Amino acid sequence: MFKVTTEPLSIDEAYAAVRRDDCGAVAFFVGTVRDHHDGKKVTRISYSAFQEMAVKEFAAIAAEAAARWKIGAVYIAHRTGALAIGDASVVIAVSAPHRAEAFEGCRHAIEALKKLAPIWKEEFYETGKAWISG
Amino acid sequence: MKIAVQLFGPLAEQAGVPRLEVTVSGATLQDVLAAVAVAAPTLKLDRSVRFAVNTDYAEPSAAVREGDTVSLIPPVGGG
Numbered sequence: 266m267f268k269v270t271t272e273p274l275s276i277d278e279a280y281a282a283v284r285r286d287d288c289g290a291v292a293f294f295v296g297t298v299r300d301h302h303d304g305k306k307v308t309r310i311s312y313s314a315f316q317e318m319a320v321k322e323f324a325a326i327a328a329e330a331a332a333r334w335k336i337g338a339v340y341i342a343h344r345t346g347a348l349a350i351g352d353a354s355v356v357i358a359v360s361a362p363h364r365a366e367a368f369e370g371c372r373h374a375i376e377a378l379k380k381l382a383p384i385w386k387e388e389f390y391e392t393g394k395a396w397i398s399g
Numbered sequence: 400m401k402i403a404v405q406l407f408g409p410l411a412e413q414a415g416v417p418r419l420e421v422t423v424s425g426a427t428l429q430d431v432l433a434a435v436a437v438a439a440p441t442l443k444l445d446r447s448v449r450f451a452v453n454t455d456y457a458e459p460s461a462a463v464r465e466g467d468t469v470s471l472i473p474p475v476g477g478g
Contacts, residue, residue, distance in 0.1 A: 296478050315407055318454040343477055355478055384477030385408030396409045398474030
């Protein structure tokens with residue numbers, strides 16, 4: 266349910282991982298590689314991670330969401346390596362008995378991931394590159 | 400004691416290596432960071448850099464034991 270992988274991410278896998286008979290809602294967040302940043306054309310992105318710690322942080326983020334809201338299950342996957350424009354970099358799915366908790370849990374998971382997960386993004390432009398945080 | 404230090408993202412780029420081994424006389428993360436500053440003087444360890452001992456975030460006052468891995472965590476950019 267929590268992984269960091271160089272393989273393309275699958276929304277079907279996320280859905281299958283969290284869908285439950287006692288849950289009436291599944292909320293998703295999918296982060297995708299954008300073609301521009303601060304007025305510059307982005308040509309590609311490379312993500313790297315401290316994989317073992319990132320997966321542990323994902324589990325902790327999910328546990329915190331489960332402590333705060335009545336939710337069913339949480340799936341968090343982040344891709345690393347070279348990504349092209351439009352590729353999915355992160356997929357989060359949260360199931361819950363009701364939609365409000367599914368949305369809240371999903372929002373919490375992506376916001377916490379952005380602050381805590383040891384993952385780094387390097388953007389490449391037509392000329393030059395930059396490490397992007399936040 | 401010898402401590403393995405992992406560098407990530409821009410810090411690995413600055414140091415030119417993703418991994419260092421330092422010999423530390425003290426027993427806290429702060430002692431490890433002092434040894435890293437000597438071993439890799441090109442590293443910019445400002446307030447934006449966080450630290451982990453093994454796979455948990457840790458403050459400079461945290462204890463470090465033989466066999467632990469210390470990681471230097473520059474500002475993260477996942478998502």
